[in-house]
Amino acid sequence: MHDERTMPEDDGGGEPQADRTAVEDSLASHLERQLEHLVLSGELAPGERLNEIHLAARFGTSRGPLREALRMLHAKGFVTTVRNRGMYVRAIGREEALEIYDVRAAIFGLAGRILTDKVTDDLLEHLYLALGEMDTLAAARDFDAYYRANLGFHEFLLTSTGNSSLVAQYHSLVDKLHLCRARSLVQAGGLSVSNREHREMVESLASGDKFRAQEAFFRHVERAKMRFGSTAG
Amino acid sequence: MHDERTMPEDDGGGEPQADRTAVEDSLASHLERQLEHLVLSGELAPGERLNEIHLAARFGTSRGPLREALRMLHAKGFVTTVRNRGMYVRAIGREEALEIYDVRAAIFGLAGRILTDKVTDDLLEHLYLALGEMDTLAAARDFDAYYRANLGFHEFLLTSTGNSSLVAQYHSLVDKLHLCRARSLVQAGGLSVSNREHREMVESLASGDKFRAQEAFFRHVERAKMRFGSTAG
DNA sequence: AGCATTCAAAGTGTCAACAGTTTTTGTTTC
DNA sequence: GAAACAAAAACTGTTGACACTTTGAATGCT
Numbered sequence: 001m002h003d004e005r006t007m008p009e010d011d012g013g014g015e016p017q018a019d020r021t022a023v024e025d026s027l028a029s030h031l032e033r034q035l036e037h038l039v040l041s042g043e044l045a046p047g048e049r050l051n052e053i054h055l056a057a058r059f060g061t062s063r064g065p066l067r068e069a070l071r072m073l074h075a076k077g078f079v080t081t082v083r084n085r086g087m088y089v090r091a092i093g094r095e096e097a098l099e100i101y102d103v104r105a106a107i108f109g110l111a112g113r114i115l116t117d118k119v120t121d122d123l124l125e126h127l128y129l130a131l132g133e134m135d136t137l138a139a140a141r142d143f144d145a146y147y148r149a150n151l152g153f154h155e156f157l158l159t160s161t162g163n164s165s166l167v168a169q170y171h172s173l174v175d176k177l178h179l180c181r182a183r184s185l186v187q188a189g190g191l192s193v194s195n196r197e198h199r200e201m202v203e204s205l206a207s208g209d210k211f212r213a214q215e216a217f218f219r220h221v222e223r224a225k226m227r228f229g230s231t232a233g
Numbered sequence: 234m235h236d237e238r239t240m241p242e243d244d245g246g247g248e249p250q251a252d253r254t255a256v257e258d259s260l261a262s263h264l265e266r267q268l269e270h271l272v273l274s275g276e277l278a279p280g281e282r283l284n285e286i287h288l289a290a291r292f293g294t295s296r297g298p299l300r301e302a303l304r305m306l307h308a309k310g311f312v313t314t315v316r317n318r319g320m321y322v323r324a325i326g327r328e329e330a331l332e333i334y335d336v337r338a339a340i341f342g343l344a345g346r347i348l349t350d351k352v353t354d355d356l357l358e359h360l361y362l363a364l365g366e367m368d369t370l371a372a373a374r375d376f377d378a379y380y381r382a383n384l385g386f387h388e389f390l391l392t393s394t395g396n397s398s399l400v401a402q403y404h405s406l407v408d409k410l411h412l413c414r415a416r417s418l419v420q421a422g423g424l425s426v427s428n429r430e431h432r433e434m435v436e437s438l439a440s441g442d443k444f445r446a447q448e449a450f451f452r453h454v455e456r457a458k459m460r461f462g463s464t465a466g
Numbered sequence: 467a468g469c470a471t472t473c474a475a476a477g478t479g480t481c482a483a484c485a486g487t488t489t490t491t492g493t494t495t496c
Numbered sequence: 497g498a499a500a501c502a503a504a505a506a507c508t509g510t511t512g513a514c515a516c517t518t519t520g521a522a523t524g525c526t
Contacts, residue, residue, distance in 0.1 A: 026316055026509070028304060053477070062511045063478090064297065068304045071261060075308035083259055084478060084517050099398040106343035110335060165332040169402070211444075259479070286507070295481045296508090317487050317508060 027061055031069035034059065039078055039089055040178045046091035047181075050079065077176060092179040094229075101225035104173040105218045107166060112201065112217030114161040116210035123160060127202045130156070134195050153198065157217075183228070197223065260294055264302035267292065272311050272322055273411045279324035280414075283312065310409060325412040327462075334458035337406040338451045340399060345434065345450030347394040349443035356393060360435045363389070367428050386431065390450075416461070430456065 035055075038044045056066045070087050073079045079087045092100075115123075130153050137146040158167045177183060197220045204216040268288075271277045289299045303320050306312045312320045325333075348356075363386050370379040391400045410416060430453045437449040 026314070028509090029314075032308075051477075064510060064512095067478090068301055071301045071304045072308035075265075075305035081259070081262075085519095086478065096398060099396045102343060102347065102396060103340060103399050103402055106339045106346075107336060110339035113339075114335065163332045163335060165329060166336050169336055211448075215444075261479090284507080297480060297482095300508090318489095319508065 027065040028068035028072070031059060031061065031066055032072045035069055035073060036076075036078065036175075039073070040175055042178075044089050045181075046089050046179050048089045050087045050089065052086070076172070078179065090179050091181060092176065094180070094182065097177055097180040097183070098225060098229060100173050100176055101221060101228065104170065104177075105221035105225065107170050107173070108158075108221045109214040109218030110166060111158055111161050111163075111170075112205065112213035112215075113210045114163060114166075115157065115205055116208060116213045118160065118162070119205050119208070124202070124206055126156070127153075127205070131195065131199055131202060134198065138195055150194065157201075260298040261301035261305070264292060264294065264299055265305045268302055268306060269309075269311065269408075272306070273408055275411075277322050278414075279322050279412050281322045283320045283322065285319070309405070311412065323412050324414060325409060327413070327415065330410055330413040330416070331458060331462060333406050333409055334454060334461065337403065337410075338454035338458065340403050340406070341391075341454045342447040342451030343399060344391055344394050344396075344403075345438065345446035345448075346443045347396060347399075348390065348438055349441060349446045351393065351395070352438050352441070357435070357439055359389070360386075360438070364428065364432055364435060367431065371428055383427070390434075 035044070044050070050070065052063050052066055052070070056063045059066065070079060074081055074087065078090055080090050081087050130149065134146060134149050134153065137149055158170055161167070197216075201213070201216045201220060204213040207213075268277070277283070283303065285296050285299055285303070289296045292299065303312060307314055307320065311323055313323050314320050363382065367379060367382050367386065370382055391403055394400070430449075434446070434449045434453060437446040440446075
C-alpha cells in the first residue's frame with residue numbers, strides 16, 4: 001500500500017500521478033502542484049466544490065496530505081474555505097480582476113524601471129530579435145506561436161531584472177487572474193497592436209529614461225486590463 | 234479530550250490559546266495565526282527549527298492541524314521545508330530584503346497614483362491633520378506614539394485606494410521584511426525626516442499630478458530601503 | 467399538495483498509531 | 497584520543513479511524 005505511491009494502480013484509465021519518478025518531494029507538495037495545475041487550467045472550475053474524499057481517491061492518497069495541499073492553495077489564495085462545509089475553487093470577480101491588473105501593472109512597471117539601469121547591448125539585441133520574430137508570427141497569424149513567443153518575451157524581461165521577488169509576485173498575480181471566469185484570451189484580439197506596445201517598451205529601455213520605461217511597461221499591462229474590462233464588462 | 238480545545242489545561246504557567254472563545258474557525262487557521270504572530274514578533278527567530286511535536290504539545294493539539302498550519306505558512310513564504318528534516322522559520326537575507334523593498338515601493342507608488350484620482354477635500358483634510366499630529370509627536374520625541382501614527386497614516390493611504398488586492402500585497406511584503414534578521418527599526422533613525430517625506434506625498438496628491446504622486450510614494454519606500462541598506466550593510 | 471420533522475448518508479475536523487528517515491548516542495577498534 | 501560503525505532515540509510522512517456537522521431524503525401531519 002505504500003508502494004502505490006511510486007507505482008500507483010491504474011484503475012482502468014485513471015489519470016493521476018503525472019511524473020512522479022523522483023520522490024524527492026513530499027506528497028503534499030506534489031499534490032499542491034497537481035491541484036494548482038488543475039485549477040489554473042480550468043479543469044477544476046472557479047466556484048467548484050473540492051471534495052476531499054473524491055480528490056484523495058483520484059490521486060490515490062489519504063486525506064492528510066491532500067488537506068495539506070489544499071491548505072497551501074488556500075494560503076496562496078486559490079481556494080476559499082468554509083468551516084465544516086469544505087473548500088471551493090476561488091472565483092475572482094470582475095472588480096477584483098481589475099484590481100489585480102493594476103498591481104500587476106505596477107510590478108511590471110518596476111521591471112521596466114529596473115531594467116533601464118541594466119540595459120546592455122546584448123540585452124537590446126536579444127529584445128529586438130524577439131520583436132522581429134513576433135512581428136513575423138503576427139503577420140503569419142500564427143496565434144499559438146505568437147502566444148508562446150509573447151510569454152517568453154515577458155519572461156525574459158522579468159528575469160532580466162535579477163529581482164526574483166518581483167518575478168514571483170508577478171507570476172502569482174498572473175495566476176490569480178486565471179481564477180476569473182470571464183477572462184478573455186486577450187492575445188487573440190490585439191496581435192500586432194500588442195507588439196507595437198512591445199516595441200515602445202524596448203525603445204524606452206534603449207532611451208535610458210527610467211520614467212518613460214516604467215510608464216511604458218505600466219501602460220502595457222493597463223491596456224491589457226482595458227481590453228479585459230471591455231470584453232468582460 | 235475534545236474539550237481541551239475550548240478549555241485547555243494550563244499546565245503550570247503555559248501560554249497557549251490566546252483568545253479562543255469563539256470556535257468559528259478551524260484549528261489549523263487558528264494555529265496559523267498564532268504561529269505567524271510568533272514568527273513576525275521574532276519569538277520564533279528566523280532560521281529556527283520548528284519541531285512539530287513540541288509545537289503541537291505547546292498548543293495542546295495533535296500534529297495534523299499543526300502541520301496544516303505550517304503548510305499555510307510555507308505557502309505564504311514564512312517557513313522553508315526540507316523533506317524528512319522539518320520546517321524552519323524563513324531567514325531572509327540582505328539582498329532579498331532589498332528586492333522586496335523595490336516591489337513594495339512599486340506597489341506603494343501605485344497607491345499614490347490611484348489616490349490622485351480619488352482625492353477629496355475630506356481626504357486631504359484627514360491627511361493634513363495626521364501630518365500635524367505626527368509633527369507634534371516627532372517634536373516630543375515620542376517614538377512609540379509616532380510609530381503607531383505612522384502606521385495608521387500608511388494604512389489610511391493604502392485603504393483609501395479602494396484596492397484590497399494592493400493592500401493585501403503590500404502587507405504581505407511588509408511582513409516578509411520582518412523575516413530579515415538584520416532588520417533595522419528605521420523609524421527611530423529618521424523621524425522628522427520621515428514626516429517631511431510624508432508631507433511631500435500629501436502635497437503631490439493635492440497637486441493632482443499622478444506621476445508626481447506615484448514617484449513621491451515610490452521614493453518614500455526607496456529611502457526606507459536605503460536607510461535599511463546602509464545600516465544592515 | 468405543501469410544510470415541518472426525523473433519520474440516515476456524506477463530508478469535514480481531529481486524533482492516535484504506524485512506517486520510514488534522520489540524528490544522536492554508545493561502542494569498538496586503531 | 498579519534499575515527500568508524502552500530503543500535504536506538506527522535507522526528508517527519510502517511511494512514512485509517514472516530515467525532516461532529518451538514519445535507520438531503522423519507523416520513524408524517526395539516
